[in-house]
Amino acid sequence: MVAKILIVAEHAGGKLNPSTAKCVACASSIDGAQIDIAVFATDGAAVAAEAAKIQGVKTVLTVNNAANAEPLAAVLAPQVVAVAANYTHVFGPSTTFGKDLMPRVAALLGVGQLSDIAAVEGAYKFRRPVYAGNAIITVEAPQDKKLVATVRTASFQAAAQGGSAGVEVANVSASLPSHTRFVSRSAAATGRPDLQTAARVVSGGRALGSADNFKIIFSLADKIGAAVGASRAAVDAGYAANELQVGQTGKIIAPELYVAVGISGAIQHLTGIKDARTIVAINKDTEAPIFEVADIGLVGDLFTVLPELERVAG
Amino acid sequence: MIDEAFGGTVLSKILVGLKRVVDYNVRVRVKPDGTGVVTDGVKMSINPFDEIALEEALRIKEQGATTEITEVIVVSIGPADTQQQLRTGLAMGADRAILVQTDSPVEPLAAAKIFLQLVEKESPQIVLLGKQGIDDDNNQTGQMLAALWDRPQATFASKVELEGGKAKVTREVDAGLETIEVDLPAVFTTDLRLNEPRYVKLPDIMKAKKKPLDTVVIDSLGVDTAPQFKTTKYEPPAARSKGIMVKDVAELVAALKQKGLA
Numbered sequence: 001m002v003a004k005i006l007i008v009a010e011h012a013g014g015k016l017n018p019s020t021a022k023c024v025a026c027a028s029s030i031d032g033a034q035i036d037i038a039v040f041a042t043d044g045a046a047v048a049a050e051a052a053k054i055q056g057v058k059t060v061l062t063v064n065n066a067a068n069a070e071p072l073a074a075v076l077a078p079q080v081v082a083v084a085a086n087y088t089h090v091f092g093p094s095t096t097f098g099k100d101l102m103p104r105v106a107a108l109l110g111v112g113q114l115s116d117i118a119a120v121e122g123a124y125k126f127r128r129p130v131y132a133g134n135a136i137i138t139v140e141a142p143q144d145k146k147l148v149a150t151v152r153t154a155s156f157q158a159a160a161q162g163g164s165a166g167v168e169v170a171n172v173s174a175s176l177p178s179h180t181r182f183v184s185r186s187a188a189a190t191g192r193p194d195l196q197t198a199a200r201v202v203s204g205g206r207a208l209g210s211a212d213n214f215k216i217i218f219s220l221a222d223k224i225g226a227a228v229g230a231s232r233a234a235v236d237a238g239y240a241a242n243e244l245q246v247g248q249t250g251k252i253i254a255p256e257l258y259v260a261v262g263i264s265g266a267i268q269h270l271t272g273i274k275d276a277r278t279i280v281a282i283n284k285d286t287e288a289p290i291f292e293v294a295d296i297g298l299v300g301d302l303f304t305v306l307p308e309l310e311r312v313a314g
Numbered sequence: 315m316i317d318e319a320f321g322g323t324v325l326s327k328i329l330v331g332l333k334r335v336v337d338y339n340v341r342v343r344v345k346p347d348g349t350g351v352v353t354d355g356v357k358m359s360i361n362p363f364d365e366i367a368l369e370e371a372l373r374i375k376e377q378g379a380t381t382e383i384t385e386v387i388v389v390s391i392g393p394a395d396t397q398q399q400l401r402t403g404l405a406m407g408a409d410r411a412i413l414v415q416t417d418s419p420v421e422p423l424a425a426a427k428i429f430l431q432l433v434e435k436e437s438p439q440i441v442l443l444g445k446q447g448i449d450d451d452n453n454q455t456g457q458m459l460a461a462l463w464d465r466p467q468a469t470f471a472s473k474v475e476l477e478g479g480k481a482k483v484t485r486e487v488d489a490g491l492e493t494i495e496v497d498l499p500a501v502f503t504t505d506l507r508l509n510e511p512r513y514v515k516l517p518d519i520m521k522a523k524k525k526p527l528d529t530v531v532i533d534s535l536g537v538d539t540a541p542q543f544k545t546t547k548y549e550p551p552a553a554r555s556k557g558i559m560v561k562d563v564a565e566l567v568a569a570l571k572q573k574g575l576a
């Protein structure tokens with residue numbers, strides 16, 4: 001049986017989110033899979049054109065509806081279900097968009113969901129982390145049911161550009177609820193690289209001590225062209241915005257370089273960075289658990305180390 | 315359920331999910347034979363997100379406001395020992411507890427179906443669940459319940475404001491914060507910054523012993539709980555190769571250069 005995989009595109013402001021190409025990469029590692037992407041939008045043409053360039057995609061379906069102006073799970077789910085009829089697999093990214101939407105889709109289809117695919121072993125056999133990444137399990141899904149899953153984006157390199165999929169408009173008839181309404185979104189426009197896709201990330205922890213002090217993290221990040229991250233403690237204390245949180249309950253990232261400054265290395269934080277290529281830790285406590293995972297560790301006071309590093313780096 | 319006698323005040327209950335999980339401070343280890351993780355003699359606790367859900371329910375009840383919550387009911391699906399976690403929930407301030415007893419693990423879809431049964435029986439205005447269980451990290455049950463119930467979901471909530479039969483919920487999303495408005499009844503799932511759960515005081519533990527805790531046999535709910543997925547292997551995560559310690563910034567930069575990173 002050929003796996004026919006539908007991927008739900010994530011997009012905002014008329015631009016495709018890189019998480020979609022990562023889902024394609026995951027789907028492409030299933031032998032012989034046929035991969036389509038569905039774009040739900042008010043007018044999905046621009047996003048669909050981007051999606052059509054991802055290698056390995058056969059067809060991009062656009063489902064245009066004024067109700068799709070904002071990605072509300074309750075509104076999107078019945079439409080995804082309608083499009084999913086001809087597919088064996090339905091994938092979405094394990095970003096907050098996909099985590100919100102896909103379980104609703106699964107339940108409407110009457111099936112379970114596999115969360116956070118980290119590796120593909122077969123069309124119905126996958127590996128995923130549990131217990132904050134302290135265990136990796138191999139899971140088999142039943143072949144006689146549609147498989148709804150989310151893809152752990154940090155585990156896959158985005159599928160390459162250069163494809164030329166066909167784009168089709170799909171007409172979906174589904175009754176959409178009015179019980180859920182979008183009000184507003186506040187996103188700090190920082191002009192810095194996006195935390196989830198950046199090649200370099202500098203993160204600060206509780207040790208920074210204040211929002212004002214946290215500026216030295218921003219300043220080093222800017223010097224080396226990095227995105228900024230934070231531990232939960234730093235976010236809770238109000239030193240950094242919540243969308244910068246890295247970890248089990250924040251963002252799971254896999255940059256080339258991760259610099260952890262004044263972060264102890266709690267398991268919930270480490271699960272967010274375990275796929276980083278090189279981890280640098282700067283901490284004044286020799287015993288800090290972050291040193292157990294760091295590729296390069298420096299014991300020292302961040303308030304003397306960071307200014308020095310900024311001077312010589314970049 | 316608008317009760318005119320209360321001038322349009324909504325009278326209702328809140329259902330809160332409390333999952334029993336390995337305490338978040340425990341460093342979980344995989345059993346040598348790969349059949350699971352070590353749980354013998356390991357401390358079990360209420361899932362941290364569920365503690366936050368319960369705290370929020372209690373605050374909503376205490377506030378009164380336009381939504382008059384008469385009862386906060388904590389629900390858990392799990393083995394007999396889960397009574398401990400439910401008693402803790404009662405000590406925090408829940409009015410009563412329901413244990414849907416089972417010794418088998420229950421997948422999120424089955425958990426959602428069980429919650430739906432209880433929802434139909436109790437008719438709550440709000441169901442508050444955690445965004446994810448820190449054991450399986452599934453992040454599914456609330457969304458599934460909302461789908462099966464055909465009601466709104468407001469996931470990853472960091473702020474909940476009730477206004478009559480509606481709620482305005484601020485959600486933690488990758489881009490920042492998003493606010494949506496939903497009609498009640500609805501399902502909310504909690505993020506860490508929603509609140510800080512209260513500590514349980516000793517007298518409350520004594521009082522909690524007298525509060526009702528009903529046990530329901532899982533089979534009596536008529537829900538198919540047969541697992542859909544089969545876990546065939548547990549493995550520890552791949553170990554990172556041993557790193558190096560440098561003594562100053564100059565050495566750090568040299569090490570980065572060697573890796574082509576500076």
Ligand SMILES: Cc1cc2nc3c(=O)[nH]c(=O)nc-3n(C[C@H](O)[C@H](O)[C@H](O)COP(=O)(O)OP(=O)(O)OC[C@H]3O[C@@H](n4cnc5c(N)ncnc54)[C@H](O)[C@@H]3O)c2cc1C
Binds near residue numbers: 204230262363
């Ligand atoms: C359910 C749950 C989910 C969680 N999810 C996350 C998550 O997603 N992400 C996350 O990060 N956390 C998460 N946490 C919290 C986590 O357990 C830790 O509490 C948190 O990561 C600690 O942050 P920290 O390392 O900044 O602070 P601390 O643990 O306080 O560490 C501060 C470090 O700074 C060092 N230091 C102090 N002063 C200096 C100085 N001048 N120079 C250099 N070093 C210095 C100290 O030696 C220490 O190691 C979660 C917790 C729970 C219960």
Ligand SMILES: Nc1ncnc2c1ncn2[C@@H]1O[C@H](COP(=O)(O)O)[C@@H](O)[C@H]1O
Binds near residue numbers: 331392
């Ligand atoms: N067995 C259970 N007992 C009580 N609540 C549960 C159970 N399973 C899931 N939940 C609730 O659903 C939330 C999300 O769980 P999950 O989808 O498994 O990550 C948890 O935080 C709980 O509030």
